[in-house]
Amino acid sequence: MTAAKSILLRSIFTTFACLLLTLASTLAFAQSIQVSVDASKTGPKIDRNLFGQFAEHLGYGIYGGIWVGPDSPIPNTRGIRNDVVAALKAIHVPNVRWPGGCFADEYHWRNGIGPEREVTLNPNWGGVIEPNTFGTHEFMDFIDQIGSEAYVSVNLGSGTVKEAADWLEYITAGQETTLQKERAANGHPAPYKVAMLGLGNESWDCGGNMTPEYYLDRMKVFTHFVRNYNPAQQEKDQMEKIAVGPGGGDQRWTDWTETVMKAYGQHTWSWGISGLSMHNYTVVKWPPAFKSFGFGEDEYAQILKSTLEMDDLINKHSAIMDKYDPGKKVALIVDEWGAWYAPLPGSHQGFLVQQNSLRDAILAALNLNMFARHADRVRGANIAQMINVLQAMILTEKEKMVLTPTYQVFKMYVPFQDSTFIPVAFNAGTYKHGEFSLPRVDAVAAKGKDGKLWVEITNVDPNQSAEIELSVTGINAKSASGETLTAPKVDSINTFDAPHTIVPKPISAKGQGGRLILKLEPKSVTVVSVE
Ligand code: AHR
Numbered sequence: 001m002t003a004a005k006s007i008l009l010r011s012i013f014t015t016f017a018c019l020l021l022t023l024a025s026t027l028a029f030a031q032s033i034q035v036s037v038d039a040s041k042t043g044p045k046i047d048r049n050l051f052g053q054f055a056e057h058l059g060y061g062i063y064g065g066i067w068v069g070p071d072s073p074i075p076n077t078r079g080i081r082n083d084v085v086a087a088l089k090a091i092h093v094p095n096v097r098w099p100g101g102c103f104a105d106e107y108h109w110r111n112g113i114g115p116e117r118e119v120t121l122n123p124n125w126g127g128v129i130e131p132n133t134f135g136t137h138e139f140m141d142f143i144d145q146i147g148s149e150a151y152v153s154v155n156l157g158s159g160t161v162k163e164a165a166d167w168l169e170y171i172t173a174g175q176e177t178t179l180q181k182e183r184a185a186n187g188h189p190a191p192y193k194v195a196m197l198g199l200g201n202e203s204w205d206c207g208g209n210m211t212p213e214y215y216l217d218r219m220k221v222f223t224h225f226v227r228n229y230n231p232a233q234q235e236k237d238q239m240e241k242i243a244v245g246p247g248g249g250d251q252r253w254t255d256w257t258e259t260v261m262k263a264y265g266q267h268t269w270s271w272g273i274s275g276l277s278m279h280n281y282t283v284v285k286w287p288p289a290f291k292s293f294g295f296g297e298d299e300y301a302q303i304l305k306s307t308l309e310m311d312d313l314i315n316k317h318s319a320i321m322d323k324y325d326p327g328k329k330v331a332l333i334v335d336e337w338g339a340w341y342a343p344l345p346g347s348h349q350g351f352l353v354q355q356n357s358l359r360d361a362i363l364a365a366l367n368l369n370m371f372a373r374h375a376d377r378v379r380g381a382n383i384a385q386m387i388n389v390l391q392a393m394i395l396t397e398k399e400k401m402v403l404t405p406t407y408q409v410f411k412m413y414v415p416f417q418d419s420t421f422i423p424v425a426f427n428a429g430t431y432k433h434g435e436f437s438l439p440r441v442d443a444v445a446a447k448g449k450d451g452k453l454w455v456e457i458t459n460v461d462p463n464q465s466a467e468i469e470l471s472v473t474g475i476n477a478k479s480a481s482g483e484t485l486t487a488p489k490v491d492s493i494n495t496f497d498a499p500h501t502i503v504p505k506p507i508s509a510k511g512q513g514g515r516l517i518l519k520l521e522p523k524s525v526t527v528v529s530v531e
Contacts, residue, residue: 032467032517035426037445037530039453039472043421046446047331048094049196049380050371051410051417052151054336056101057134058125058389059351065387065396066142067134074399079133080142083401084387087394088146091410092417095195097151097335097382098139100124102206104198105157109167112136113186124206126350136171140192149195151335151382156200156222156244157208164226168194172230191230196240196380198335199223202279203244204256212259219243219260223271242275242333242380249313257320265324274329275380278317279336281390282307282363292341292354293491297462300359300490300523301433303339304460307363308438310337311370318377333380334371338391338406339363340384352389356404356494358487358502358523360391364409365458365525368416369444375421383410395496402494405502408485412504412527415454419446424455431461441466452529455480462490462523470509470516472530477516481508482528486521 055061068074068081075082099107102124111118112135122130143150152171154164166179173180174191183189199222201207203215210218228239243260246253260276284290284306290299314332321330339360340352347353364383371378383406387394393407421444428439442458453475459466470480483504494501507526509516520526 032469033427033429033441035424035443035455035457035468035470037422037424037453037455037470037472039422039447040474041423042447043423044376046372046375046416046419046421047379048092048417050368050375050378051091051093051413052095052097052335052380052382053093053386053393054097054101054382054384055386056389057099057103057107057122057130058101058385059348059353060388060396061385062134063131065394067138069133077145078141079138080145081396081401084394084396085142085145087401087403087407088148088386091393091407092414093146093148094417095149095151095380095382096143096146096386097153097196097198100153100201101336102201104153104201105155105159105203105207107155108159108163109136109170113170113182125352126348128350136167137186137188140171140188150193151196151198152194153198153201154222154226156203156218161221161225164222168197168226169229172228172233174229174231191232193230193233194228194239196242196275197226197228198242198277199226199273200244202247204247204252207244212256215244216259216263220263220271223273240274240331241272242277242335243273245276245278245332246317247279249309249316254316254320257317261321261324261330264330275331275333276317276321277333277335278313280310280313280334281336281338281340281384283340288340288342290341292339292344293357293493295491297433297490300462301431301436301438303359304363304366305436305438307339307366308370310334310367314370314374314378318374321377328377331379332374332377333382334378335380335382336384337367337381338384340390354390356392356395356406357491358405359490361405361409361485361502361525362458362460362523364391364406365456366442366460368409368413369442369456369458372416372421372444372446397496400496402496402499404494405485405487408502408504409525412483412485412525413456415448415450415452415527415529416444416446416456417449419448419454421446422453441468448529454527454529456525456527457518457520458526459520459522459524465522466520468518468520470518470530471514475530476511476514478511478531479509480516480518480528480530481506482526483507484521484524484526486524490523
């Protein structure tokens with residue numbers, strides 16, 4: 001080869017390499033997503049109660065999941081599993097809704113107190129025996145052990161007003177009434193605290209098939225007579241009373257919200273509510289047919305697309321509430337939400353046992369972000385359900401326990417509890433799969449109780465990583481650090497044998513001219529604090 005030829009070849013090669021480099025950096029630039037946090041503006045409080053849990057007498061949710069009994073070989077404190085308590089403490093559960101669900105409207109509290117318990121049935125959930133060994137005292141002990149608060153749902157369907165009123169007196173009375181003495185004789189002289197009271201559950205269906213008008217009349221009587229007597233709750237820190245609200249978005253449900261909120265807006269008599277419940281599961285078909293694991297990208301995209309409908313539903317019912325309650329005194333409490341899939345093959349069909357995959361972690365983050373963006377009206381939410389049922393935090397099998405990807409998201413979001421919402425702008429882009437088109441990225445920001453700026457970014461796209469250029473108005477961001485959660489596949493799960501497949505990993509970024517570059521893995525949830 002002549003020298004001239006070699007020089008020519010070298011210069012062609014150099015030009016080509018330069019072109020490639022330019023193309024790569026152009027692509028990288030085109031792909032980077034700008035996330036701008038405006039820390040000079042603040043919004044409402046992101047109420048810690050948005051991270052509430054729900055524990056119903058259903059399948060292994062209570063029995064096996066929480067309660068094993070004091071004589072069990074499984075390590076326990078007064079019958080309550082120590083491993084489960086330790087895990088729940090770490091996610092700072094703000095409240096637990098109990099005893100249901102549909103179960104609540106067939107629950108008779110006297111069956112679950114004292115040394116001799118009535119043995120009854122659980123007609124809603126498999127018709128199995130309900131031993132009532134986990135009752136009021138055991139629930140309150142559990143709440144105390146995990147450092148949470150009680151959200152008690154009273155039986156407005158098959159119970160009487162007197163039964164519910166007596167229950168609240170039994171739980172909360174400080175003075176020496178007969179019911180207070182009975183509670184003391186059963187081991188707890190001091191009054192318990194009930195932070196939230198549910199006035200029935202799904203009264204339009206399993207709670208008694210009521211019309212909104214009939215429910216309203218009944219609810220008004222309950223809200224008047226079912227009182228909290230705990231002396232510590234008289235002045236401030238009063239018990240919140242939550243009325244049954246909608247279970248969907250069509251006219252049946254808007255009529256329900258309209259009926260209850262109109263009456264609230266006009267009320268001049270002695271009843272009041274501080275919350276309206278809303279139930280919304282992510283379930284594409286009924287009965288639930290989607291698999292909780294062993295699925296591909298089609299089901300990933302379809303379920304996540306479907307979960308985003310929560311936003312429309314909140315908008316719809318908030319608009320009705322705004323008409324009658326412009327001051328937003330009544331909170332919208334989404335006290336049942338989460339993914340509802342087909343029961344696991346071989347499991348009892350009435351026990352609602354399902355697996356929990358990376359898809360559920362992404363789904364949880366998207367919902368928590370939607371709640372945060374509506375934090376002025378949505379001030380409570382309870383994922384269904386806490387242990388062994390539907391989109392659970394924890395799965396147990398005898399002495400074994402595993403923490404699910406959803407649990408990891410709740411843990412990563414702890415800094416958002418009682419934080420202050422901060423507006424965040426981002427060009428989400430689009431993730432497309434077949435007929436499904438979703439925002440590729442989602443993000444929320446907040447000022448935590450610790451004074452730090454916290455940012456959450458979800459990369460929904462299961463195939464492409466996302467380069468995030470994070471900037472904070474008015475602040476020269478020096479660094480960011482936190483945790484990121486992902487897994488090899490959209491349906492990856494944690495199992496009893498491999499419990500650490502999906503656990504958060506550290507992530508950090510250094511500032512470059514006031515901006516932070518974060519590279520997020522495909523299908524990931526990331527929470528960082530910014531210095
Ligand atoms: O969470 C399971 C059930 O779903 C609840 O008992 C009921 O309220 C809802 O229909």
